[in-house]
Amino acid sequence: MTALSTLPPETAEALHATREKVCALHAELTRWNLVTWTSGNISERVPGTDLIVIKPSGVTYEDLTPASMVVCDLHGAPIEDGCSPSSDTDAHAYVYRHMPEVGAVVHTHSTYATAWAARGEAVPCAITAMADEFGDDIPVGPFALIGGDDIGRGIVATLTGHRSPAVLMAQHGVFTIGKDAKSAVKAAVMCEDVARTVHLARQHGPVHRLAQEHIDALYDRYQNVYGQRKGTDS
Ligand SMILES: O=C(CO)[C@@H](O)[C@@H](O)COP(=O)(O)O
Numbered sequence: 553m554t555a556l557s558t559l560p561p562e563t564a565e566a567l568h569a570t571r572e573k574v575c576a577l578h579a580e581l582t583r584w585n586l587v588t589w590t591s592g593n594i595s596e597r598v599p600g601t602d603l604i605v606i607k608p609s610g611v612t613y614e615d616l617t618p619a620s621m622v623v624c625d626l627h628g629a630p631i632e633d634g635c636s637p638s639s640d641t642d643a644h645a646y647v648y649r650h651m652p653e654v655g656a657v658v659h660t661h662s663t664y665a666t667a668w669a670a671r672g673e674a675v676p677c678a679i680t681a682m683a684d685e686f687g688d689d690i691p692v693g694p695f696a697l698i699g700g701d702d703i704g705r706g707i708v709a710t711l712t713g714h715r716s717p718a719v720l721m722a723q724h725g726v727f728t729i730g731k732d733a734k735s736a737v738k739a740a741v742m743c744e745d746v747a748r749t750v751h752l753a754r755q756h757g758p759v760h761r762l763a764q765e766h767i768d769a770l771y772d773r774y775q776n777v778y779g780q781r782k783g784t785d786s
Pocket residue numbers: 590591592593607608609610611637638639640659698725
């Protein structure tokens with residue numbers, strides 16, 4: 553068990569900043585009604601290290617603090633004594649080991665998206681907001697019991713080579729990935745938003761997937777043109 557005090561100063565500083573950020577972003581899961589009680593969790597890589605920070609298991613959101621965020625290696629083992637890491641840590645860690653481009657992982661049981669997961673049905677890319685953020689349908693991954701690599705393996709198998717940053721794990725809930733925790737949280741927020749919209753639309757009639765050429769054009773615009781140019785004050 554490595555004592556955090558033995559880490560180089562720059563690593564300790566990066567770790568502290570990541571703990572602060574990951575703790576603060578958990579408030580976005582409750583703000584957008586994506587979680588109930590202690591469900592859900594966020595993790596992020598600590599820059600320049602083979603460490604991650606993840607939510608402690610079973611701690612209510614109002615009791616989360618930066619210091620309670622658990623520091624683990626890429627196999628999900630805590631590197632110091634303290635809180636027990638999320639029960640989904642194995643899944644997060646598997647994603648980090650097999651998708652090096654992923655900087656953060658989020659897990660929720662958000663209502664509408666989890667209803668699609670309960671049916672094992674992908675959310676069809678039927679609205680422009682889906683094309684913007686997901687660039688495709690939101691896919692379904694296989695059901696897997698918690699603990700071990702099965703959930704993580706299903707996430708990686710489903711999202712590798714897929715434009716969507718979100719996957720609906722069958723009969724379980726949502727996992728999203730991103731370059732950083734804010735991106736992965738945004739994907740979770742948008743996943744629930746579009747799952748609700750398409751669900752409500754389908755209650756009153758069929759929904760139709762957008763033409764692929766339109767999905768591609770919308771995705772390219774949103775990912776590469778939308779918003780403020782990088783580096784401009786906004
Ligand atoms: O979905 C599961 C397990 O897969 C929940 O227990 C999870 O959302 C919350 O667990 P943690 O409190 O992070 O251990």
